[in-house]
Amino acid sequence: MEIIIIFISLIIVSAICFFIKYRGTIEVCSILSSGVALVGSIIVAIKVAEIGSYTRYGIFYVDALGAITMLIIGLIGFVTTIYSIQYLHQETTKNIIGFHRVKQFFTLLNIFLLAMFLAITASSPIFAWISIEATTLSTAFLISFYNKPSAIEGAWKYLIINSIGLILGFFGTLLYFTSVSSSNTELINWQLLADKAVHLDPMLAKIAFVFILIGYGTKIGLVPMHTWKPDAYSKAPAPLGALLSGALLPVAFTIVMKFKIITDIAVGDLFSKNLLIVFGILSIGIATLIMFNARNYKRLLAYSSIENAGLITLGFGLGGFGVFAATFHLIFHSCIKAILFFSSGNLLLKYNSSKINRIKGALSVVPFTSILFIIGFLILTGMPPFGIFFSKMLILSVGIKTNPIVTILVIIFTTIVFVGFLKHVTKMFFGKKTDDVTVGEVSDWLLFSPTLLLVIVFCLSFYLPSFLSKLINMVSLTY
């Protein structure tokens, strides 16, 4: 019932945003729908922690990783909606956008949230694929939101690359279905595929998983399918960046992991683990090297997402405690990346530029935003005592036993990330401000969402609610 309520509220509010002409109504309804989605996600997560999985009407199925991802979508969706209201108000004041764009934004935002929830709760892999494709379609116009040539270019690149990736993912999905008899009339679901996986031709399973990893890996942004990410993130409105990095990445990742279970039954876990390690280290390495010379802070955050996606993939590839650490990392990365995207949105509103060399002395201009960004950077790069420090340490300690060379490379890359990020942060936040910028935050309301997330991150670093702890343990046992 909870899932149905989430869907109905998001569908109704999408329609309201499309048809109603009162901005206040659109904003209040959007907050309500994302709030309902958050509460619904928490209820589902608690139920999954209690009984192991959540199944309804034969078409919805949520396991432990799915429940964690639902929590992430719910939380990031809720804070993004709150942040977007004030962010779009500021853009309207500056005459960057009009009311028509605001309507478009909230309509598509709610559809995007709906598509992500559908993808993660669908019991059928094909329905999950349809929903993931729907996330591409709903966000394409959000990336081209400002209707500038560069935004259109970024959106086009996003549309084409993701569509190709997802079509290949569809091909991979179809190949898994060969294990199920053609006379089967039931809806093919994750459970049935896992049950029949022993009948899957091992070579076929390997080919299928490669296509899945390429297909959904495009959505995750794993190297070398990452090329759309910096362009899309840098051209999209800042709140969308938070959702793309914080919520969509875990959704696509969860689906890959569901296919991993099936593949592991058919061919053993070594094949998928090795592939995940290769894609993980490649993503960490390439993103790190580009981050060092980034010139645009939104692109910097996009490359950071690729690097962290690589770390999560590596953690799952290492297995055992690595999975535990990667799940932990998945949660923290989503929250921190949203904080960084919200702070970058504040900087963009203040300086009207996303170029790093145009942001000077931000600490004295927008002190709260700057502190949020700097804390976000410190947490993201693994500064103790926050959660990401522990997740990185765990991944590395597991890796050093099983894959020492890969782990040493990761240590080198993460050090470069810290130095590179620090270089950009120093340039942007310290030093003397330029004369053309007035001192003061753009709006105090723009600080609410990132501060709320920071409090959550702080709390989760020292105390995990029992249901969340149970879910993470269940994920490590399953994957």
Place this chain on the structure above:
Amino acid sequence: MNSFYTQILLTLFFVSIVFLHIVKKNITTVILYSLQSLAIVLLLVNSFLETGKNSLLFVACLVLVVKVILAPAFFINSINKFKLKFLVTTYVNTPLTLISVTILTAFAHSKLFISLAHIIPINEHLLYLALSAIFISLFLIVNCKVALSQIIAVLSLENSIVAFGFFAGLEQSPILQIGIVFDIFVWIIIATVFISMIQKHFGSLDVTEMKYLKD
């Protein structure tokens, strides 16, 4: 399954993709896409005649409306609206393109993919051909310089996978097939809107003109 009839249809489908690589007019690419989609419809109709499942006929009608009628209509409308009668251009010239197509077809027939061709052993050659169609559709996407041809190449890739799924006996339940077709339909609408936006902002559909993201 009437193997001779389906063989002819798949061969026509494959040839249409090869021709997509070498034709020079936008309107011809649209017609070729329409024809290859018609081949998919006929495969579905053939399946309906053999199994008697009404749902297959419904899906065939849906594919006919979306891929054979509506999508080409959208594209032709865009071609007329923006006077896009100019030539379709590719990165690789025609002889090299044909060599690449040959190599990709040979690659698809290699032992590497034997397990794919043996999903249904009786359809081995058809599955190899469908796999070749997938590979050369992928090459078509990479090789195209014009946004409209890229869209058709993506749709051609999707058709190739549908054809593969058909011969591998991996057809989905009617509800899911309707979902997939609906998804493709929405994708076509959005891609068509993007064609208008690209033409408006760049004065051309040539994606090599897109140079605003190099920062």
